[in-house]
Amino acid sequence: MLFDHELAWKDPAIYKEIYVNSIAAPEKFWEYHQNTLFPEGNYNASFNCLDRHAKITPHKNAIIWYGDEYCERREISYARLLEMTERIASELIRRGIRKGDSVTICMPMTPESIASMLACCRIGAIHNVVFSGFSANALNERIFRSASKIVLTVTAGSRGGKMIPSLHNVLAAIGDMDVDVLLVDHVDDFPMDDGALSVEHMKYDDPMFTLYTSGSTKEPKRIFHSCGGYQLYSAMTFKYVFDAKPEDIHFCTSDIGWITGHSYITYAPLFLGLTIVIFSGTPMHPDGGRYWQIIENERVSIFYSAPSAIRCLASLGEESVRNYDLSSLKVLGCVGEPMNEAAWKWLFTNVGKEKCPIMDTWWQTETGGIILAPLHNVKYQKPGFASMPFFGVAPGIENEELIIKNKNWPGLSSNFVRDDQIYHTGDKAMVDDDGDFKILGRIDDVVNICGHRLGTSEVESVVNALGEIEESAAIGVPHRIKGQALCIFATTTADLDQDQKESVAKEITTRIRQDIGAIAKPDKIVFIPELPKTRSGKIKRNILKIIGKKQNIDYDAADMQSIINISCIKEIEHAMTHAIKM
Numbered sequence: 271m272l273f274d275h276e277l278a279w280k281d282p283a284i285y286k287e288i289y290v291n292s293i294a295a296p297e298k299f300w301e302y303h304q305n306t307l308f309p310e311g312n313y314n315a316s317f318n319c320l321d322r323h324a325k326i327t328p329h330k331n332a333i334i335w336y337g338d339e340y341c342e343r344r345e346i347s348y349a350r351l352l353e354m355t356e357r358i359a360s361e362l363i364r365r366g367i368r369k370g371d372s373v374t375i376c377m378p379m380t381p382e383s384i385a386s387m388l389a390c391c392r393i394g395a396i397h398n399v400v401f402s403g404f405s406a407n408a409l410n411e412r413i414f415r416s417a418s419k420i421v422l423t424v425t426a427g428s429r430g431g432k433m434i435p436s437l438h439n440v441l442a443a444i445g446d447m448d449v450d451v452l453l454v455d456h457v458d459d460f461p462m463d464d465g466a467l468s469v470e471h472m473k474y475d476d477p478m479f480t481l482y483t484s485g486s487t488k489e490p491k492r493i494f495h496s497c498g499g500y501q502l503y504s505a506m507t508f509k510y511v512f513d514a515k516p517e518d519i520h521f522c523t524s525d526i527g528w529i530t531g532h533s534y535i536t537y538a539p540l541f542l543g544l545t546i547v548i549f550s551g552t553p554m555h556p557d558g559g560r561y562w563q564i565i566e567n568e569r570v571s572i573f574y575s576a577p578s579a580i581r582c583l584a585s586l587g588e589e590s591v592r593n594y595d596l597s598s599l600k601v602l603g604c605v606g607e608p609m610n611e612a613a614w615k616w617l618f619t620n621v622g623k624e625k626c627p628i629m630d631t632w633w634q635t636e637t638g639g640i641i642l643a644p645l646h647n648v649k650y651q652k653p654g655f656a657s658m659p660f661f662g663v664a665p666g667i668e669n670e671e672l673i674i675k676n677k678n679w680p681g682l683s684s685n686f687v688r689d690d691q692i693y694h695t696g697d698k699a700m701v702d703d704d705g706d707f708k709i710l711g712r713i714d715d716v717v718n719i720c721g722h723r724l725g726t727s728e729v730e731s732v733v734n735a736l737g738e739i740e741e742s743a744a745i746g747v748p749h750r751i752k753g754q755a756l757c758i759f760a761t762t763t764a765d766l767d768q769d770q771k772e773s774v775a776k777e778i779t780t781r782i783r784q785d786i787g788a789i790a791k792p793d794k795i796v797f798i799p800e801l802p803k804t805r806s807g808k809i810k811r812n813i814l815k816i817i818g819k820k821q822n823i824d825y826d827a828a829d830m831q832s833i834i835n836i837s838c839i840k841e842i843e844h845a846m847t848h849a850i851k852m
């Protein structure tokens with residue numbers, strides 16, 4: 271049976287045969303891979319990612335870390351990462367943390383943050399990583415709702431030349447909650463447990479971690495992933511989509527605060543014993559050569575990034591890449607938002623030098639790993655297409671929405687029952703005559719700013735809480751670099767003059783930063799007399815989206831008919847020309 275062929279992505283016939291098998295006999299397919307990837311039958315991620323490799327290749331680098339400045343670099347071998355993990359795990363045990371307990375991690379991208387995740391796994395605690403750029407209020411909500419007993423953090427970090435006061439934020443978030451704080455700046459301060467600490471035995475369905483992600487509700491959703499299915503799916507997708515081998519040097523520019531940082535910085539690459547390069551800075555600090563210099567220095571072979579980062583770097587021109595030796599690259603990848611054709615071509619030509627396939631991978635926090643990627647024929651890739659399903663996954667389109675017609679693949683979050691119902695993705699997509707999928711953005715009220723998912727109702731509830739605001743609608747508008755930006759339409763409780771409007775707009779931005787984080791900062795705020803509504807009182811967001819784009823105002827007649835206060839449209843169009851830029 272053809273299940274395990276490393277040429278899958280180089281030969282469409284092989285891809286097809288494996289795919290057909292995986293759909294026809296899913297149980298056999300996944301069981302085969304489960305047995306291959308977990309020969310010891312051990313579902314503890316810390317054991318799989320560390321002990322197995324530390325035994326055979328203790329001196330091999332697990333992590334190469336780059337800090338905010340060019341001179342900041344550290345190497346962490348598998349043996350050292352295991353030791354760091356054991357020390358943190360022992361300290362967690364000493365502080366009373368046990369299997370099943372929830373632990374929040376809020377740290378910048380360092381080897382310690384990865385060791386902290388693995389330390390939780392080691393003792394069976396459920397980690398809940400919160401992006402270190404979130405505000406104290408957002409962190410507070412996530413600590414409280416996950417019932418975490420302890421928060422792991424460091425004193426401070428630095429990103430893009432700015433200091434991140436991690437401990438200060440964590441203490442502000444905790445307030446008077448009864449939650450312990452563990453500083454992991456110096457792991458060697460934690461005594462080793464003289465080998466007394468054992469690796470917790472984990473079953474296939476035991477919970478491994480949670481992550482909060484935005485949806486259409488006011489509050490972010492808590493997504494659970496369990497040990498066996500998650501590790502199996504993330505490791506397999508990594509192996510096949512990126513043709514990953516132990517000798518590869520893998521550089522993923524995401525952050526551990528997101529699912530990409532869980533699956534393709536931490537768990538899949540370490541599971542397969544690669545060396546990962548992690549970077550705690552930003553692509554533009556101190557200049558736009560950071561990624562390329564790191565790739566050259568470390569001979570990176572797999573580079574996985576986000577379209578907004580690529581668009582930003584492409585804006586610096588081809589000469590910003592030309593002088594770096596990028597010949598070590600074999601495959602490129604992008605994730606998080608639609609990849610436009612111009613950015614795709616720039617990456618393909620200037621970074622991959624027309625020899626590296628680009629894996630435009632579509633997936634979500636809920637799916638645990640990659641669902642769509644150009645696996646079937648890398649020679650004839652289509653810019654802007656995430657293309658084909660991974661093995662065992664059956665996508666389709668229903669009312670323009672991308673759906674998955676089966677739920678029996680192991681990566682799917684345990685929030686969903688593995689029944690034969692359809693999984694709704696919330697994304698709009700199309701499929702061409704070759705059967706290739708193209709993702710067109712969200713169909714629900716979620717905006718995607720630089721690949722970060724943000725629920726518009728989360729933003730609106732912050733805006734509406736201001737005394738001066740009557741009601742508001744936050745919508746995503748196209749943005750050249752960020753993909754989408756936030757535009758807020760608001761009505762006020764009293765008439766305001768221009769100065770007052772500007773000061774309320776500032777206050778809105780400050781509150782959003784405080785309650786959510788800098789990610790959610792709006793680009794534009796528009797004060798309007800009325801929001802367009804239907805007879806039943808629903809805000810006509812699609813009309814606002816058209817006005818927000820400011821070009822090609824072309825309304826759908828049926829849409830217009832459903833508005834009861836149609837006269838406000840002209841006023842909103844006019845107000846848009848006086849939008850306050852933030």
Ligand code: PRX
Nearest residue numbers: 605606607608630631632633634635709723
């Ligand atoms: O809208 C899709 C977009 O990101 C959403 C998932 O966000 P999140 O759960 O934060 O996970 C991001 C990293 C996996 C999707 O619903 N998205 C993700 N990848 C792509 C994408 N949109 C277009 N093309 C992609 N390759």
